[in-house]
Amino acid sequence: MLIGEYEHSLDVKGRLIMPAKLRESIGENFIITKGLDGCLFGFSKIEWERFEEKLKSLPLTNKNARDFVRFFLSGAVECEIDKQGRFLIASNLREYASMEKEVVIIGVGTRIEFWSKDKWLKYNSDENMSANEIAENMTMLGI
């Protein structure tokens, strides 16, 4: 299970450290693709296959579904973590996520998300997550 929040920075070549605590779960080779809300998604190979299966099952006849599938598949790149724990983020993905230097990496259960620090801070300061809303959801889930 992928959890936690980490902050690292891109080097001049666009490489990023994979936090040591996530390395084992994500695997040496993993898939990175455009994500929702302006971040990038990272999936272990297993999780990616599961995700692909879901995409495959969507009806080709539905325009929304076609868009959804194109979005994720066209953006997908396989990454390899090097001996020093780094991997290269393709430039189109860096651009998509507005990444320049500082990157926030979060574990979200079945996937990793990569955020430009700016976007992450903005996301968290928005009323996305009012305490009341969280509390309501917690009650619903019986915590």
Added chain:
Amino acid sequence: MLIGEYEHSLDVKGRLIMPAKLRESIGENFIITKGLDGCLFGFSKIEWERFEEKLKSLPLTNKNARDFVRFFLSGAVECEIDKQGRFLIASNLREYASMEKEVVIIGVGTRIEFWSKDKWLKYNSDENMSANEIAENMTMLGI
């Protein structure tokens, strides 16, 4: 059952003593996450796994669900209590809860809460919590 109020202080590296009386119930490894009202939550592994199962079942396509899952999973860290009864609180969590030195630790049944002393005092002095008000609410809940 986790009960009681304790006060301890962070060392220079951000480690905190787990009160001896709570150690057995919370376990040697436990999960700490962002909580409500500016505190941190601590869950035993059992409690946490129950919660994780629920989070996993939420749909990726729903923005509310994504926000909720992100909040708890990105804010979660597994902690290990060392031989001296201490554990490290990740720096992003210390920051979230405005912890500098003095920390108040309270048992709240199924979880532990960690408060910066300042916030705890403020929380208790606010009209949040007059004994009368609590009593009224108890009546409402049929206690």
Added chain:
DNA sequence: ATGTTCATATTCACCAATAAGCATTTTATG
């Protein structure tokens, strides 16, 4: 009171993870 034990606080030293800069190899292109 006095000594004993246990819990907590504090400090230090060591080690692993990361950041950054530079060097080398590979690939693409004219």
Added chain:
DNA sequence: CATAAAATGCTTATTGGTGAATATGAACAT
């Protein structure tokens, strides 16, 4: 080919996490 650009690899310094040692203080028994 020759050259530039990109990718990959290596080295070093720094930071932060971890464990050990010691000090302090409270609780308890004698």
